[in-house]
Amino acid sequence: MVLENLGQSLRNVLKKITGASHIDEALVKEITRDIQRALLQSDINVKLVLEMTKEVERRALSEEPPAGTSPKEHVVRIIYDELIRILGQPRPLPVAKQTIMMVGLYGQGKTTTTGKLARYFHKKGLSVGVIAADVHRPAAYDQLKQIADKVGVLFYGEPGEKDAARIAANGMKHYSTIDVVLVDTSGRHALEDDLIAELKNVADVVKPTERILVLDAAVGQQAGPQAKAFHDAVGVTSVIITKMDGTAKGGGALSAVAQTKASIVFIGVGEHLTDLEPFDPTRFISRLLGMGDIQSLLEAAKDTVSEEQAAETVKKMMGGRFTLKEMYEQMEMLTNMGPLKKLVSMLPGMPGLSEKMDVEESQKKLRRFKFIMDSMTDEEMEDPKLIKSTRINRIARGAGVEAKDVRELLKQYNMSKKAVKGFMGNRKLRKQLMKQFSSEMGQSE
Numbered sequence: 001m002v003l004e005n006l007g008q009s010l011r012n013v014l015k016k017i018t019g020a021s022h023i024d025e026a027l028v029k030e031i032t033r034d035i036q037r038a039l040l041q042s043d044i045n046v047k048l049v050l051e052m053t054k055e056v057e058r059r060a061l062s063e064e065p066p067a068g069t070s071p072k073e074h075v076v077r078i079i080y081d082e083l084i085r086i087l088g089q090p091r092p093l094p095v096a097k098q099t100i101m102m103v104g105l106y107g108q109g110k111t112t113t114t115g116k117l118a119r120y121f122h123k124k125g126l127s128v129g130v131i132a133a134d135v136h137r138p139a140a141y142d143q144l145k146q147i148a149d150k151v152g153v154l155f156y157g158e159p160g161e162k163d164a165a166r167i168a169a170n171g172m173k174h175y176s177t178i179d180v181v182l183v184d185t186s187g188r189h190a191l192e193d194d195l196i197a198e199l200k201n202v203a204d205v206v207k208p209t210e211r212i213l214v215l216d217a218a219v220g221q222q223a224g225p226q227a228k229a230f231h232d233a234v235g236v237t238s239v240i241i242t243k244m245d246g247t248a249k250g251g252g253a254l255s256a257v258a259q260t261k262a263s264i265v266f267i268g269v270g271e272h273l274t275d276l277e278p279f280d281p282t283r284f285i286s287r288l289l290g291m292g293d294i295q296s297l298l299e300a301a302k303d304t305v306s307e308e309q310a311a312e313t314v315k316k317m318m319g320g321r322f323t324l325k326e327m328y329e330q331m332e333m334l335t336n337m338g339p340l341k342k343l344v345s346m347l348p349g350m351p352g353l354s355e356k357m358d359v360e361e362s363q364k365k366l367r368r369f370k371f372i373m374d375s376m377t378d379e380e381m382e383d384p385k386l387i388k389s390t391r392i393n394r395i396a397r398g399a400g401v402e403a404k405d406v407r408e409l410l411k412q413y414n415m416s417k418k419a420v421k422g423f424m425g426n427r428k429l430r431k432q433l434m435k436q437f438s439s440e441m442g443q444s445e
Contacts, residue, residue: 006251007288009038010083014076014289023071028060035079042251043220044086052082080285087254087281091263093210093238095124099172099181101206103199103230104214106187109242111140113214113268114184115147116276117240120266122153126179131171132157133164133202134186144184151273154178165201172206183208191229199234212238213260217250227256236260242268245275322417324381328373331366368401369409375399384413 013034020027032053039049056078065074100117104110114130122128130148132155134140141157148155156171168183175181183206188195203211213236215223230236239260241253244267257264264279373381375398380387387395387410396403 006042032057044251045255084281093265097179098209100210101208108216110214118153119151121180128180129154129175129178131183136186169205196233215253220252223252223256231260238265240266245269371399
């Protein structure tokens with residue numbers, strides 16, 4: 001999960017509140033110290049931390065809880081509100097015709113993020129083109145071209161040309177009819193005068209609608225000065241934070257927006273081109289505190305599974321059909337949506353549970369089940385009752401597993417089938433689901 005250590009620390013604070021017999025000044029001071037410690041350890045800007053915890057303490061000791069709200073619930077709400085305030089107001093990146101200039105230092109994930117963003121707009125139905133204007137990093141041209149080909153968007157570059165502004169100008173002419181143009185610019189180990197001049201020249205010819213700063217979550221307290229330097233140079237309008245999945249910190253980058261007054265529009269949560277999430281402070285904090293983020297889970301599913309595929313699976317199940325083929329399709333959808341640990345963190349109350357369950361082992365089991373089913377014949381997938389002792393041994397050899405693993409899969413299948421049968425056996429519920437499903441499918445056509 002993103003900022004796992006911070007999330008655990010904050011959830012412990014909430015447990016301390018809900019487990020207390022009453023709210024008094026001593027408890028409020030204790031939890032504000034706990035929050036300070038948690039935020040500072042995650043590299044949140046010191047000034048912001050002090051301001052935030054001072055406001056939590058003031059409000060908790062002076063405000064009367066709204067009607068129908070207990071003092072404990074009120075203090076939890078105050079913490080929730082003040083954490084959201086640190087991250088600024090949400091500002092979704094418009095899904096519209098625009099030119100985006102990507103800026104950032106070396107090693108921040110700028111080129112990969114350009115590809116992720118290109119994929120995002122392409123999936124939204126817009127025509128997209130990328131321009132390779134990084135003339136200093138040798139592999140930048142090839143890397144962006146490979147990514148563009150992979151996500152199915154247009155690519156423009158001039159290998160050997162050292163004038164970034166000229167490449168950008170030619171690229172803009174080339175893409176005169178394209179909806180979204182993304183310009184990948186050069187980075188450095190530090191924001192030096194020659195890089196500032198180059199960025200300004202590119203901005204002059206591109207005239208970008210958005211200037212997006214890409215920051216690595218692991219940058220720490222240096223994120224603030226970096227953000228300010230880029231903002232002073234080109235006028236940053238939005239921020240994307242990368243590698244939020246691989247660090248226990250990340251608070252420095254999150255709080256760097258205070259230096260630019262620009263909003264965080266996306267966070268990168270993995271290495272795959274699908275691992276880019278629109279950033280909403282409310283949903284982010286809800287997830288951090290263990291309150292879940294069902295909306296992100298639904299968006300991940302929608303982005304991964306086609307409506308046709310989902311419709312076909314649901315129709316089969318509503319018709320009472322549930323063979324190993326349907327089970328396989330469900331597993332395929334689940335594994336395509338990303339790591340199980342990431343999905344678990346989106347469910348209300350699940351971040352704490354994921355610490356008790358072996359998420360990695362569950363992920364391995366899913367993969368093992370798929371290998372086993374890949375070793376079965378179509379006849380066996382359609383009619384699992386055929387799978388007896390000799391077939392179990394053959395399937396196990398083909399999948400490179402033991403016979404007990406095949407039996408475990410069959411046991412899981414029978415449990416799932418029984419659950420589906422019981423669910424669909426409720427006529428009233430089935431009728432409601434059929435009506436709702438037909439309505440939604442009609443609206444999407």
